[in-house]
Amino acid sequence: MAPSLLILTDFFQAANRALDYASNLAGAIGARLVLLHVRRDSALDPEMFTGQLSNLSQEAIDLALSRVAGNLAVPVAAEVGHGRVEYAVADAVGRHHPALIVLGRPDYSDLPDELVQTTSLDILRTSPYPMLVVPHTLASTTPPRRLLLAVDGEEFSLGAHAGAARHLLAALGAELTVLHVAASPSATEPDPAIWDSVLQTGLAVDLPTEVHTRTVVSPDPVESILQAARPENFDLVVLIARPRSFWGQLFHHSVTAQVLLQSRIPVLVLPAAE
Structure with a gap:
């Protein structure tokens, strides 16, 4: 069975750049993509009140995932998780056993380091797993050489x-x-x-x-x-x-x-x- 890459998306710019990168990487290594959107509906989510979370309905999420998956040139499966991202990712990892978790790094330039809450750090601390983090400023999404x-x-x-x-x-x-x-x-x-x-x-x-x-x-x-x-x-x-x-x-x-x-x-x- 072909290896898979678990790619997180919230449909924002950083996630879209990471998806482009993951798609090209998957094509180069013969992998498939598992596209995961997490509805961050936990009252304990630290970013619930910062305005940094997407607030789409389930119907809008399904439509967006379908459109994204339909534009990819590699095999892809899409699913929706719920709650805190780190726990939704741990659940998806347990079911799909991907080679990598891939996600985008948003622009944190306007925030002091001590105020930055990052999904990548939370995931790594909760359940350490190979992870690829793609900065939103990346100019090229071609596979690394x-x-x-x-x-x-x-x-x-x-x-x-x-x-x-x-x-x-x-x-x-x-x-x-x-x-x-x-x-x-x-x-x-x-x-x-x-x-x-x-x-x-x-x-x-x-x-x-x-x-x-x-x-x-x-x-x-x-x-x-x-x-x-x-x-x-x-x-x-x-x-x-x-x-x-x-x-x-x-x-x-x-x-x-x-x-x-x-x-x-x-x-x-x-x-x-x-």
């Missing part, structure tokens, strides 16, 4: 998600660069153990070119990753999120969260196994 994998120097495993991640990279035929942000000046030379850890995940298997490596020394890993992940150099940045990153509200201040909020290129988050 130049990937930047940012690592922290510690060993990691992708557990049950390793196979899907390997298939994605191999199907894309992308060029992979591994970036290690080191805190110590003594770590300017690449540590073979870091690259061995990446190789053991299988992410470099069947890639068309040799994996490139780069080490930078900086006390600020977020800034270093964002500086490296420029649109003129890379099409996608891949982050490994460790279980400790998801504990409580601290996740909103983690490296993963900050790169998700600020990156100018799509961000693929791969949760590490415990």
